[in-house]
Amino acid sequence: MAEQQETRERWGMVIDLDLCTGCNACVTACAMENNIPWVGEEEAGYGRNMFWIRVQRTWQGEYPEVSPAYQPVMCQQCGRAPCEPVCPVFATVHSEEEQINLQVYNRCIGTRYCANNCPYTARSFNWYDYTYQIPAPMNYYLNPSVTVRRRGVMEKCTFCVQRIHAGQEQARAAGRALQDGEVMPACAQACPADAIIFGDLSDPESRVSKAARSQRGTTLLEELGTQPKVTYLKGGGYYGG
Amino acid sequence: MAVEAQPVSPALNQPAREEETLREQLMFDPRPREELNRMVMESMHSTSPRYWIAVGVLAALVLVCLLGMWGYMIFTGMGIAGIRKPIYWGVFIVTFVFWIGISHAGTFVSAILRVFKAEFRRPFTRAAELMTTFGLAAGALYPLIHLGRVWVFYWMIPYPNARWLWPNFRSPLVWDFLAITTYLLSSTIYLYLPLLPDLAMARDRTQGWRHAIYKTLALGWRGTEAEWFRLRKAINIFAFAIIPVMFSVHTIVSWDFAVSQVGGWNSTIFGPYFIIGAILSGVSAVITILVVLRATLKHMDYFIRPEHLDALGKLVLVFSMAWAYFFFNDYLVSWYGGYEVTRKILTLHATGPTAWVWYCMLLFNVVIPWLTLWNRKIRRTPWAMFIITVFINVGMYFERYTIIPMTLGHQRFPFDWGEYSPRLPEISIAFGTLCLFILLYLLASRLIPLVPVWEVREGQEAHKVVRVGKTVVPSVSELE
Numbered sequence: 001m002a003e004q005q006e007t008r009e010r011w012g013m014v015i016d017l018d019l020c021t022g023c024n025a026c027v028t029a030c031a032m033e034n035n036i037p038w039v040g041e042e043e044a045g046y047g048r049n050m051f052w053i054r055v056q057r058t059w060q061g062e063y064p065e066v067s068p069a070y071q072p073v074m075c076q077q078c079g080r081a082p083c084e085p086v087c088p089v090f091a092t093v094h095s096e097e098e099q100i101n102l103q104v105y106n107r108c109i110g111t112r113y114c115a116n117n118c119p120y121t122a123r124s125f126n127w128y129d130y131t132y133q134i135p136a137p138m139n140y141y142l143n144p145s146v147t148v149r150r151r152g153v154m155e156k157c158t159f160c161v162q163r164i165h166a167g168q169e170q171a172r173a174a175g176r177a178l179q180d181g182e183v184m185p186a187c188a189q190a191c192p193a194d195a196i197i198f199g200d201l202s203d204p205e206s207r208v209s210k211a212a213r214s215q216r217g218t219t220l221l222e223e224l225g226t227q228p229k230v231t232y233l234k235g236g237g238y239y240g241g
Numbered sequence: 242m243a244v245e246a247q248p249v250s251p252a253l254n255q256p257a258r259e260e261e262t263l264r265e266q267l268m269f270d271p272r273p274r275e276e277l278n279r280m281v282m283e284s285m286h287s288t289s290p291r292y293w294i295a296v297g298v299l300a301a302l303v304l305v306c307l308l309g310m311w312g313y314m315i316f317t318g319m320g321i322a323g324i325r326k327p328i329y330w331g332v333f334i335v336t337f338v339f340w341i342g343i344s345h346a347g348t349f350v351s352a353i354l355r356v357f358k359a360e361f362r363r364p365f366t367r368a369a370e371l372m373t374t375f376g377l378a379a380g381a382l383y384p385l386i387h388l389g390r391v392w393v394f395y396w397m398i399p400y401p402n403a404r405w406l407w408p409n410f411r412s413p414l415v416w417d418f419l420a421i422t423t424y425l426l427s428s429t430i431y432l433y434l435p436l437l438p439d440l441a442m443a444r445d446r447t448q449g450w451r452h453a454i455y456k457t458l459a460l461g462w463r464g465t466e467a468e469w470f471r472l473r474k475a476i477n478i479f480a481f482a483i484i485p486v487m488f489s490v491h492t493i494v495s496w497d498f499a500v501s502q503v504g505g506w507n508s509t510i511f512g513p514y515f516i517i518g519a520i521l522s523g524v525s526a527v528i529t530i531l532v533v534l535r536a537t538l539k540h541m542d543y544f545i546r547p548e549h550l551d552a553l554g555k556l557v558l559v560f561s562m563a564w565a566y567f568f569f570n571d572y573l574v575s576w577y578g579g580y581e582v583t584r585k586i587l588t589l590h591a592t593g594p595t596a597w598v599w600y601c602m603l604l605f606n607v608v609i610p611w612l613t614l615w616n617r618k619i620r621r622t623p624w625a626m627f628i629i630t631v632f633i634n635v636g637m638y639f640e641r642y643t644i645i646p647m648t649l650g651h652q653r654f655p656f657d658w659g660e661y662s663p664r665l666p667e668i669s670i671a672f673g674t675l676c677l678f679i680l681l682y683l684l685a686s687r688l689i690p691l692v693p694v695w696e697v698r699e700g701q702e703a704h705k706v707v708r709v710g711k712t713v714v715p716s717v718s719e720l721e
């Protein structure tokens with residue numbers, strides 16, 4: 001392991017809210033990439049949808065002068081995550097290698113304590129065996145590099161850890177270092193406005209590091225001391241109309 | 242100077258009348274040892290058809306409502322319950338906290354009153370301890386019921402395993418697991434120790450299968466001086482040692498909430514607040530059970546008297562006031578904490594769509610006991626006490642409901658706010674554990690002596706009526 005891992009990446013994300021159009025492409029892409037089940041209209045309406053990323057829409061201003069504000073929120077991959085210490089069986093852990101929070105589905109017993117303790121409501125619970133109910137040809141859409149979760153376990157955004165690993169392996173096979181922008185999670189790839197930037201925060205020259213240092217940058221619920229790895233950029237106005 | 246002649250007889254009768262009032266107390270109304278034994282044995286042996294119907298119905302309800310529904314939930318998934326994002330804990334955890342609270346006070350009443358040598362405890366210590374054991378049995382199911390994957394629940398137990406992994410000792414759920422197990426074991430031993438002489442008494446007065454059971458359970462108790470000496474010593478050690486265990490259990494249940502990040506949960510007052518709430522609901526439940534036992538079990542009206550309801554009623558009144566104080570404290574510390582989210586949540590408790598739960602909680606926990614329990618006559622009326630204490634327990638259930646789902650629904654992101662209403666499976670399982678509790682109690686009432694005969698007898702021996710001049714003075718000789 002040691003000779004493979006000379007440098008340790010610290011993966012992070014920046015989301016430019018001034019660019020976000022609220023199109024929900026990230027939600028769709030994430031669902032396809034990560035085998036997130038479709039729970040049906042009724043269940044989703046009841047609050048059972050499983051999306052790892054959601055676009056929060058809020059209204060700004062008073063009635064005639066209203067404008068929508070969109071904010072895609074997913075697991076913030078906290079440096080000091082509230083979900084981690086409360087799990088009785090170490091099913092939600094901090095990974096040494098990628099420096100993100102990971103959910104070990106096989107180890108989860110479904111106490112749902114982590115979801116209660118997540119201030120970002122970023123976790124979703126498998127209420128039923130959704131994925132096993134997919135009719136026959138539809139199951140070909142499932143991504144083979146992502147575990148299919150069964151009922152009774154918790155899940156959440158992984159920063160597309162399978163893509164991180166694939167990128168690292170490709171770079172290692174080619175005998176070069178991982179380049180900035182080479183690894184891209186599904187949400188960032190799908191974003192038509194290019195509002196989501198992903199990369200290595202430990203490299204001060206990476207695009208994501210520069211964006212995260214922007215004066216427009218802020219993290220969610222900073223006062224809780226969770227040290228999120230996702231930075232939001234917000235200038236407070238429209239650019240270019 | 243005219244001296245009015247006083248009628249002589251009432252003055253002379255004064256001590257006699259006082260003695261008559263004293264006779265209302267169990268300790269001053271002694272009966273011969275053999276008769277006490279016979280009464281308790283009869284109470285165990287007499288079963289009416291009504292009793293068997295009740296047992297049958299309750300067993301069927303436990304089978305269908307608890308086991309059937311739970312099995313169905315295991316096979317389909319947690320989705321049949323009403324919980325949803327962001328309210329991941331609902332009626333299951335509410336009922337869990339409720340049962341742990343109930344079980345709290347059985348031992349509290351027994352151990353604390355024993356340590357402080359409160360004499361009125363004698364006839365009902367066992368009834369209270371049984372409540373602890375069965376309350377824990379009902380409550381301890383919930384950490385299993387609410388699991389998404391209950392078939393691997395044993396991963397919470399620290400044991401050397403193929404995963405090479407201990408449970409996460411930083412998680413309050415593991416503390417819960419350990420605290421409840423410790424409490425269940427120690428309270429069962431504490432129930433069993435004072436039972437030994439009574440089991441031996443039952444052994445000597447039964448034949449057949451009952452005799453076989455009591456013979457085994459009595460561990461060859463003969464009543465020698467050495468045995469009594471060791472028994473008293475052991476009971477004494479347990480009575481003291483179980484008090485801190487009891488405190489730890491309910492504070493740990495409160496840490497499930499208080500150590501989290503959830504607004505409205507991370508309150509420093511939760512430890513004592515939960516303990517007082519648990520004692521309030523538990524002592525009320527003791528009264529409810531005593532009233533039912535008195536009405537249904539043979540000879541119980543000799544052992545359980547208005548004086549006991551009176552004394553326990555005073556305790557309930559005091560704890561209701563203490564609960565109200567800590568309830569206010571919860572608002573106080575939250576207000577000084579200055580978190581916007583906590584302020585919003587506490588406001589929403591009283592103004593949100595399910596605010597009626599919050600108002601009922603205050604009505605049942607504060608208004609009803611404060612209006613009624615100051616009155617000696619009400620405290621000594623069994624049916625009134627039954628109604629009041631049932632109300633208090635409903636109120637305490639609502640308190641937990643306010644703390645758990647009503648708080649989880651309104652956290653820091655308004656986009657995710659949600660309302661929760663329990664669905665049939667949750668209600669059914671909660672009702673099922675209530676049936677389980679009553680069923681276990683019904684069965685136990687015919688299997689083990691519900692009144693600690695030797696303790697009553699010991700108390701009656703120690704209590705004497707002494708005439709000092711013209712007055713009657715009750716006296717207790719120091720025991721132990």
